[in-house]
Amino acid sequence: MTLDQREGEEIIHQKDRYQLLVDSIQDYAIFLLDTSGYIETWNKGAEKITGYTADEIIGKHLSALCPPSDIAHGKPDKQLLLAARTGSTEDEDWCVKKDGSRFWADEILTALFNKGGSLIGFAKITRDITDKKRSKHALIAANKLLKHQHIELEALNNVKDEFISLASHQLRTPATGIKQFLGLLLEGYAGNLTIQQSAYIQKAYESNERQIDLVNGLLRTAQVDAGKVNLDKSFVNLRTVIDGVVDGLRDVFDARAQSVTVIEKDNQSDIYIDEPRIRMVIENIIDNASKYTENGGAVTITLSETNMYAQVSIKDTGVGISEKDIKKVFEKFNRIPNKLSDTAGGTGLGLYWAKKIINLHKGTIGVKSAVDEGTEFIIKLPKGLSRA
Amino acid sequence: MRKLLIVEDDVSIREAFSIILRLNAEYEVTTAENGRVALDLCNQNTYDLILLDIMMPVMDGPTFLKEYSSIYPVDVTKIIIMSNLSSGSELSLVQDLGVDKTVLKSSITPERLMSIVAEALEQQGSTTREFKGNRSNSDDVGAIDNDERSVSAY
Numbered sequence: 001m002t003l004d005q006r007e008g009e010e011i012i013h014q015k016d017r018y019q020l021l022v023d024s025i026q027d028y029a030i031f032l033l034d035t036s037g038y039i040e041t042w043n044k045g046a047e048k049i050t051g052y053t054a055d056e057i058i059g060k061h062l063s064a065l066c067p068p069s070d071i072a073h074g075k076p077d078k079q080l081l082l083a084a085r086t087g088s089t090e091d092e093d094w095c096v097k098k099d100g101s102r103f104w105a106d107e108i109l110t111a112l113f114n115k116g117g118s119l120i121g122f123a124k125i126t127r128d129i130t131d132k133k134r135s136k137h138a139l140i141a142a143n144k145l146l147k148h149q150h151i152e153l154e155a156l157n158n159v160k161d162e163f164i165s166l167a168s169h170q171l172r173t174p175a176t177g178i179k180q181f182l183g184l185l186l187e188g189y190a191g192n193l194t195i196q197q198s199a200y201i202q203k204a205y206e207s208n209e210r211q212i213d214l215v216n217g218l219l220r221t222a223q224v225d226a227g228k229v230n231l232d233k234s235f236v237n238l239r240t241v242i243d244g245v246v247d248g249l250r251d252v253f254d255a256r257a258q259s260v261t262v263i264e265k266d267n268q269s270d271i272y273i274d275e276p277r278i279r280m281v282i283e284n285i286i287d288n289a290s291k292y293t294e295n296g297g298a299v300t301i302t303l304s305e306t307n308m309y310a311q312v313s314i315k316d317t318g319v320g321i322s323e324k325d326i327k328k329v330f331e332k333f334n335r336i337p338n339k340l341s342d343t344a345g346g347t348g349l350g351l352y353w354a355k356k357i358i359n360l361h362k363g364t365i366g367v368k369s370a371v372d373e374g375t376e377f378i379i380k381l382p383k384g385l386s387r388a
Numbered sequence: 389m390r391k392l393l394i395v396e397d398d399v400s401i402r403e404a405f406s407i408i409l410r411l412n413a414e415y416e417v418t419t420a421e422n423g424r425v426a427l428d429l430c431n432q433n434t435y436d437l438i439l440l441d442i443m444m445p446v447m448d449g450p451t452f453l454k455e456y457s458s459i460y461p462v463d464v465t466k467i468i469i470m471s472n473l474s475s476g477s478e479l480s481l482v483q484d485l486g487v488d489k490t491v492l493k494s495s496i497t498p499e500r501l502m503s504i505v506a507e508a509l510e511q512q513g514s515t516t517r518e519f520k521g522n523r524s525n526s527d528d529v530g531a532i533d534n535d536e537r538s539v540s541a542y
Binding site for chain 1: 398400401404405407408411443474493494495497498499501
């Protein structure tokens with residue numbers, strides 16, 4: 001073969017390869033236009049995307065693929081002009097298929113020049129990105145919906161808290177009436193009662209007290225959920241608080257023949273806490289300790305300190321909590337069924353509220369337990385500002 | 389003879405408090421079911437002590453108090469707020485209007501009511517009421533009433 005022949009074959013080989021390249025690509029429309037914008041070539045990708053076969057489209061103007069609104073604005077020609085001037089344009093726009101339907105296209109129009117610098121035509125590459133656009137729109141819409149739902153949920157949550165608050169306050173009214181009249185009866189202000197009468201009224205009175213407790217619990221919880229709790233802090237000695245709580249529960253422990261021991265491992269300094277609320281937290285836990293321990297059992301309260309924290313441990317010899325139940329201990333309305341839970345009573349809100357209050361103090365509460373091996377609650381509270 | 393006025397919209401509570409306080413022969417007890425009735429009564433009588441509910445129809449506690457304190461001298465009558473609200477704006481409304489005490493109704497027993505009233509009447513004349521936030525006592529909303537371990541006032 002001569003050199004010329006080899007070169008000739010080389011060129012033909014190259015041309016074939018480029019032909020193969022253009023022809024093989026199915027996801028991009030790649031075609032040539034003449035200087036006026038008439039379509040000169042067509043590839044498989046173009047056919048796939050637009051539906052036009054080469055025979056149908058070659059010789060037609062680029063505007064055959066444009067939506068009428070674009071044509072009315074003279075778009076295809078403007079683009080050709082711009083490409084000729086700047087070298088290439090890239091655009092995202094609607095294009096029209098053979099069947100009249102639209103697709104969203106990413107279009108690159110490149111002006112082609114000969115060695116002399118004259119315009120000899122254009123090359124156009126078009127990609128169908130309808131799916132991408134749809135996904136993007138879907139994402140934006142979903143995002144908007146989520147934001148809207150979030151606002152609605154927050155509003156609903158507020159309404160829920162307000163409703164609980166209102167209903168609870170109103171529920172206190174009849175309970176108040178009952179408390180007063182049963183109290184008057186029990187104290188003999190309406191005459192002497194027989195033993196049986198007194199006993200029945202006492203039961204009614206206690207039932208009403210439980211209702212009042214329930215309502216108070218609901219209100220406390222609604223308040224803390226609504227973020228409306230303002231801690232009323234002062235310097236308090238935890239030992240004093242614990243002693244007060246234990247004294248108050250003395251009858252409860254005696255009735256169950258349970259022993260209570262308070263151990264002060266370190267000398268407790270005063271800490272800066274909301275005393276009434278922390279007292280309620282501790283009372284709740286100590287009361288629980290008694291409730292969930294059999295008669296004759298023991299409750300041990302240990303106080304200790306570090307530089308930054310005061311710690312209270314409340315340990316009982318009671319029924320304990322299983323591994324699977326222990327994770328739910330601080331959840332709302334959680335009442336773990338166990339040997340003593342039928343007699344125990346309670347709302348299932350106490351520990352939920354306790355944890356929230358302790359967290360508001362930037363403290364922590366944890367629990368260790370195993371079935372029949374007793375339970376230990378450990379509360380850590382930051383000491384707060386140092387006492388001058 | 390001390391003149392007491394109970395302002396309360398719930399009929400059971402109104403009756404109960406009335407019965408309880410009438411057990412003391414020294415007390416002459418009158419009741420009103422809302423602030424407007426109470427105001428009319430105050431225009432005709434001077435009371436030593438008013439037990440005032442907050443939430444009432446027609447005229448509520450804070451409104452009564454505002455009107456009352458704009459007409460009558462502050463030192464003559466003791467005012468105790470009796471409410472079942474545990475927190476909130478309604479309560480803070482009354483603090484600034486010079487009340488002696490705020491009591492959570494659902495936490496007190498008949499005896500406690502009697503002692504609260506007796507305490508307030510004892511102090512009459514010997515202490516002048518301060519106007520801003522004079523809350524100095526354990527039956528305040530927000531404290532646990534000592535007689536009722538199980539009932540807390542939050």
